[in-house]
Every structure is written in C-alpha cells, then in structure tokens.
Amino acid sequence: MERDVSAKIRLYVEHPLGEAQTLPLSREQAHYLFGVMRQGAGDHLLVFDGKCGEWLAQLEQAGKRGGTLRVLEQTRPLRMPPDLWLMFAPIKKARTDFIVEKAAELGAARIIPVQTAFTNAGRIQRDRLQAHAVEAAEQCGGTFVPEVTDLQKLPALLDGWNADRRIMFCDEAAPSGAPVLPDAPGPWAVLIGPEGGFSDAERQRLRGLSHAHPVSLGPRILRADTAAVAALTLWQQALGDWT
Amino acid sequence: MERDVSAKIRLYVEHPLGEAQTLPLSREQAHYLFGVMRQGAGDHLLVFDGKCGEWLAQLEQAGKRGGTLRVLEQTRPLRMPPDLWLMFAPIKKARTDFIVEKAAELGAARIIPVQTAFTNAGRIQRDRLQAHAVEAAEQCGGTFVPEVTDLQKLPALLDGWNADRRIMFCDEAAPSGAPVLPDAPGPWAVLIGPEGGFSDAERQRLRGLSHAHPVSLGPRILRADTAAVAALTLWQQALGDWT
Structure with a gap:
C-alpha cells in the first residue's frame, strides 16, 4: 500500500x-x-x-x-519535554493566549496560571487555554501537550511547593547582570509576574526561598509575554533540551 | 516647584x-x-x-x-541598544506586528522585513510597523526606537552585505545542539525565515557565507514569531547588554 x-x-x-x-x-x-x-x-x-x-x-x-x-x-515516538513548568500571571486575553501557545512550542511540561497581588484576572477560561496548547502542539510537530491548570493563588502555591523543584524567578528588580541560572539539572519552574511586577511582600517571600533563583531579563522592561518566551528560551538553552 | x-x-x-x-x-x-x-x-x-x-x-x-x-x-540619558539588527520574513498581520513589538522591547537597533523564496507577503505597511515599534518603546521604558525599513529581498540584501556584520542564521535544518554563537563582539544581525523555512538555494548561499553562523533553536519547530524572540534573547544573553 x-x-x-x-x-x-x-x-x-x-x-x-x-x-x-x-x-x-x-x-x-x-x-x-x-x-x-x-x-x-x-x-x-x-x-x-x-x-x-x-x-x-x-x-x-x-x-x-x-x-x-x-x-x-x-x-x-513520544518526545517528552524537560520537566519544566511555566507559572505566569494572566494578562489581557490575546497575550495570555499567546503565552500558552509559546510555552507549548518552547517545551514547557505544565502551564500554571497564577494569581499574584497585582494580577487583574480573577478567573481564566482553562478550556480555552488548553485548546491553545493543543493547537500549538498540532502546529509545531509536538507529540506532547502540556496541561494548563486552573488559576492558582501564588501564596498557596508556594505553601505547598516541593523544594526539589527550583524556581527561576524572573524579577524586574533583580540587579542587571545578576548571576544566571545555577547549573542544576532536575525539575524547574519559571515564574513570570504580571505587568505591574511582584509586590514587595511577594518579592521578599520569593527571595527567602532557597530553591528560588532570581534572574534578570536585561536592562529593558519586558512585557509579561515577552518575558515568558525569553525566560523559557534561556532555561532551555542552559538546562533543557536545546543543547 | x-x-x-x-x-x-x-x-x-x-x-x-x-x-x-x-x-x-x-x-x-x-x-x-x-x-x-x-x-x-x-x-x-x-x-x-x-x-x-x-x-x-x-x-x-x-x-x-x-x-x-x-x-x-x-x-x-539616551540608552542605545547593542548594534543588533533583526531580519525577518513577514507573516500574518498580527504576528508581524508582534515581531516588531518584541524586537523593540528586546533591544534590536534596526528591523528589516525580508522577502525570501517562501515569503507570502509581497509588501508591508511600513508606517504601521514603525508605529508598533514606537508604541513598544513608549510602553517599555525605552529611550531608543528602532527603525523599521522597507521590505527588502534577501538576495539583494546579501549581495550588498558588509561582511563585518555577522549573521545569526536561525535554521530549522541546523543540527540540534549545533555550536551556539561564536564569542564575537561587534555588529550582528539575526535572520529568521518564514513559516515554510528557507529554500535549498537560500540555505546553501547562507551556509557559504563566512560571516553567517547557523544556529539551532531546539528540537521543536518554532513559529517565526517565537523564533524571533528566542533568537534575540539568546543573542542578548551571549553578546548583548543582558550580562
């Protein structure tokens, strides 16, 4: 045949x-x-x-x-992405859709919308976001579809966090030229804040976590969707399956 | 006062x-x-x-x-971005707008829409794209606005190329894990192809240029807009003003 x-x-x-x-x-x-x-x-x-x-x-x-x-x-065969999660604060509809699409393309294994102190969105349309992840996988030749979870509150998420999973904490207030990612394989999660950044209390808590690593994304202020793509790229290049 | x-x-x-x-x-x-x-x-x-x-x-x-x-x-004071150009093949309207916005955010000094063998767009609205670059600079705290040029044909662009400016040639067909950027400061340009990739003739020509460096952007196929953000990020991290 x-x-x-x-x-x-x-x-x-x-x-x-x-x-x-x-x-x-x-x-x-x-x-x-x-x-x-x-x-x-x-x-x-x-x-x-x-x-x-x-x-x-x-x-x-x-x-x-x-x-x-x-x-x-x-x-x-199935090709699993690395064990990398993306946590991001939902923003305007089109840009949130975009973040989910890009996370699926860039090989995030799980996508967690997070409600932070300065997040405007009080709810998300999980099914619609999941459909975007599916479409991105269809388009881009992926064999894996990352799960998009329900919206979670940052404090509760950090309360229940397994410290074996390191957090790449993308912090606008991190000194430029801050040390890049430690050469630590294993599970990771990228955390991107909302347009207004993190609150002082959130920043203080994250800086106090030994498994959270603040990272600077350059001297210009990036929109949240740009920051998500840039952070996933840097992680994949340093610790993921790009090399 | x-x-x-x-x-x-x-x-x-x-x-x-x-x-x-x-x-x-x-x-x-x-x-x-x-x-x-x-x-x-x-x-x-x-x-x-x-x-x-x-x-x-x-x-x-x-x-x-x-x-x-x-x-x-x-x-x-004025803060100039590094001497980095972005050359990209225009795609659908929203994604082309997005690439220009992201290039301005990520500190490209010049944005050149390029017509390749597999580029669908025969013309662009330069003024609209320039307005997107201005808006991105307004939003993101930039003091510099990259110029968006008219659409240029890739062969002519390469004919007139000054070999002092290296080209980061993002090639889907580059072997994964290909050597990353050479540690060469000075002027650079990132080149992103259209959704259909480069033609064999284009690829052959680019591979023959000593100032062009093929780079792989990981094992998944990226959309052109994702590839543009990822490539600019990698360049800024390796050779630009992110460190």
Missing part, C-alpha cells in the same frame, strides 16, 4: 493510539477535516494523543457531523 | 528635546492625552525622541485638536 507520507495535517486526539485502531471523529474534528481542510475518505493525516507518539492515519468515513479514521503506523 | 515624578505616561515625540522647550502636540497626541488618558493642563508626562534621552514635561495647553507641552528636565 502506498503511504502519503507528505501528510501535512496533524490532529490531536484524546484516544490512546495504537496500530490498526478505528477511531471516531468528533463533530469539531469532522468540520475541520472535511469542511475547512477539504479532506475526504482515503486521505492521510498524522495524529497524536500526547502519550503514544505520532501515527499515520487514514480517513475512512467522512460525514458532516462525524466520521472515522484508521490508525496505520507510528511515525514518531 | 514640585515635580510629579510618578508620571506614568510616556510619549514619543519627533522633535529633538532640550530644556525649556515648548513643543506642539499633534492631533493624535492631543486625542490620546486629553481624550483617552484624561490629562489636562498642568499634568506631567515623560517624553523621549529616540536621540536625546527621556525628559519630564508638563502639559501647557490642552485642546481637542492640539496643545503644547513644556520640556522641564532630563530624567534619563
């Missing part, structure tokens, strides 16, 4: 994948594949479930409200 | 600034200051011109279609 290995469409599915399975398509997936992307029965695509790698699949039945696909063979 | 040093509004003005000057406000500036921000005569703000640093100023006349401000005293 001839394989269309040039399949460009990548779809995240919630079912655990394995050879010779037939999977149902949701209404949204059917709309995307057959309505938007003009695919039909017989066409190939790539699917991944976030756990079992990436698989070549073929569309079997195509309908307006659903359909089925058949899983053919694994094209790539 | 009491100074309102908590002035939060920062405005870019095109006039060269100096002590005790009176400057006219444009219609747009008047609308922003008096309509949107509810300022009035007597209120203070910060102004910068991209050349003479940041100055405290006071609004003198407030009108619907204009007004004047008086420049009081310099609050910060």
Whole structure:
C-alpha cells in the first residue's frame, strides 16, 4: 500500500493510539477535516494523543457531523519535554493566549496560571487555554501537550511547593547582570509576574526561598509575554533540551 | 516647584528635546492625552525622541485638536541598544506586528522585513510597523526606537552585505545542539525565515557565507514569531547588554 507520507495535517486526539485502531471523529474534528481542510475518505493525516507518539492515519468515513479514521503506523515516538513548568500571571486575553501557545512550542511540561497581588484576572477560561496548547502542539510537530491548570493563588502555591523543584524567578528588580541560572539539572519552574511586577511582600517571600533563583531579563522592561518566551528560551538553552 | 515624578505616561515625540522647550502636540497626541488618558493642563508626562534621552514635561495647553507641552528636565540619558539588527520574513498581520513589538522591547537597533523564496507577503505597511515599534518603546521604558525599513529581498540584501556584520542564521535544518554563537563582539544581525523555512538555494548561499553562523533553536519547530524572540534573547544573553 502506498503511504502519503507528505501528510501535512496533524490532529490531536484524546484516544490512546495504537496500530490498526478505528477511531471516531468528533463533530469539531469532522468540520475541520472535511469542511475547512477539504479532506475526504482515503486521505492521510498524522495524529497524536500526547502519550503514544505520532501515527499515520487514514480517513475512512467522512460525514458532516462525524466520521472515522484508521490508525496505520507510528511515525514518531513520544518526545517528552524537560520537566519544566511555566507559572505566569494572566494578562489581557490575546497575550495570555499567546503565552500558552509559546510555552507549548518552547517545551514547557505544565502551564500554571497564577494569581499574584497585582494580577487583574480573577478567573481564566482553562478550556480555552488548553485548546491553545493543543493547537500549538498540532502546529509545531509536538507529540506532547502540556496541561494548563486552573488559576492558582501564588501564596498557596508556594505553601505547598516541593523544594526539589527550583524556581527561576524572573524579577524586574533583580540587579542587571545578576548571576544566571545555577547549573542544576532536575525539575524547574519559571515564574513570570504580571505587568505591574511582584509586590514587595511577594518579592521578599520569593527571595527567602532557597530553591528560588532570581534572574534578570536585561536592562529593558519586558512585557509579561515577552518575558515568558525569553525566560523559557534561556532555561532551555542552559538546562533543557536545546543543547 | 514640585515635580510629579510618578508620571506614568510616556510619549514619543519627533522633535529633538532640550530644556525649556515648548513643543506642539499633534492631533493624535492631543486625542490620546486629553481624550483617552484624561490629562489636562498642568499634568506631567515623560517624553523621549529616540536621540536625546527621556525628559519630564508638563502639559501647557490642552485642546481637542492640539496643545503644547513644556520640556522641564532630563530624567534619563539616551540608552542605545547593542548594534543588533533583526531580519525577518513577514507573516500574518498580527504576528508581524508582534515581531516588531518584541524586537523593540528586546533591544534590536534596526528591523528589516525580508522577502525570501517562501515569503507570502509581497509588501508591508511600513508606517504601521514603525508605529508598533514606537508604541513598544513608549510602553517599555525605552529611550531608543528602532527603525523599521522597507521590505527588502534577501538576495539583494546579501549581495550588498558588509561582511563585518555577522549573521545569526536561525535554521530549522541546523543540527540540534549545533555550536551556539561564536564569542564575537561587534555588529550582528539575526535572520529568521518564514513559516515554510528557507529554500535549498537560500540555505546553501547562507551556509557559504563566512560571516553567517547557523544556529539551532531546539528540537521543536518554532513559529517565526517565537523564533524571533528566542533568537534575540539568546543573542542578548551571549553578546548583548543582558550580562
């Protein structure tokens, strides 16, 4: 059988994948594949479930409200990102979406929206943010989708923190040229504050934690979304899977 | 006289600034200051011109279609970014705007939209992109505004290139874990390709340039806007003013 290995469409599915399975398509997936992307029965695509790698699949039945696909063979194994979390204070909608997208692209394993003293958002739309993480993984060839958690309050998060996980604490008030990351492998989390920065009390608490490492992101003030991308980049370069 | 040093509004003005000057406000500036921000005569703000640093100023006349401000005293000298250019292939509108905003925040000195073999955009709105760079500088406390040039074709740009300026060539096809930046101070330019990457001919030409250094941005495929932020971050950390 001839394989269309040039399949460009990548779809995240919630079912655990394995050879010779037939999977149902949701209404949204059917709309995307057959309505938007003009695919039909017989066409190939790539699917991944976030756990079992990436698989070549073929569309079997195509309908307006659903359909089925058949899983053919694994094209790539699961590639886990490093054990890096991103904690960030949600900001305006578009920029929050952007942070989640970029965190998924840059290989964060978990994304935790955090409510700080100066965070405006009192709630988030977790499902929408999770959908952005899925879309980023689909677009960018990832086989893993980071979980987006519910909004958590910073004090409670720090109360329950396992000190084995170091915190890269991106602090506007850190002296420029501050020591960069210690060469410490293992679990980490990046912490980005809101546009107004951290409160004095938050900064004091974080500076008192031996597992938190204040880091400066240069002499210019960065927006929170820029800071998130810059911090994840620096971590990946120093301690992650970029080298 | 009491100074309102908590002035939060920062405005870019095109006039060269100096002590005790009176400057006219444009219609747009008047609308922003008096309509949107509810300022009035007597209120203070910060102004910068991209050349003479940041100055405290006071609004003198407030009108619907204009007004004047008086420049009081310099609050910060001009801080030039390093001699780093960003060359990028324009993509969808929102993401192109984003790249320009981020480049200004991250301290690029010049922003060059580049037409490559796989670039969709045949033209750009230079004035709109320049306005984004100005807004980013206003927001982020910068005293310098990078120039956004007209769209340039990559082959012509490379033909006229001064080899003293090294190129950080962000290549999806570079081997992961490729050597990072050489420790070479002096002028640099970051080059980011379009979503489809570079053509074989472009890649071959760039690889043949002794002043171009291919760099890998990790094992995941990054969108062009993510790649731009990540590359500028790595450069600033290695060779720029972040350390």
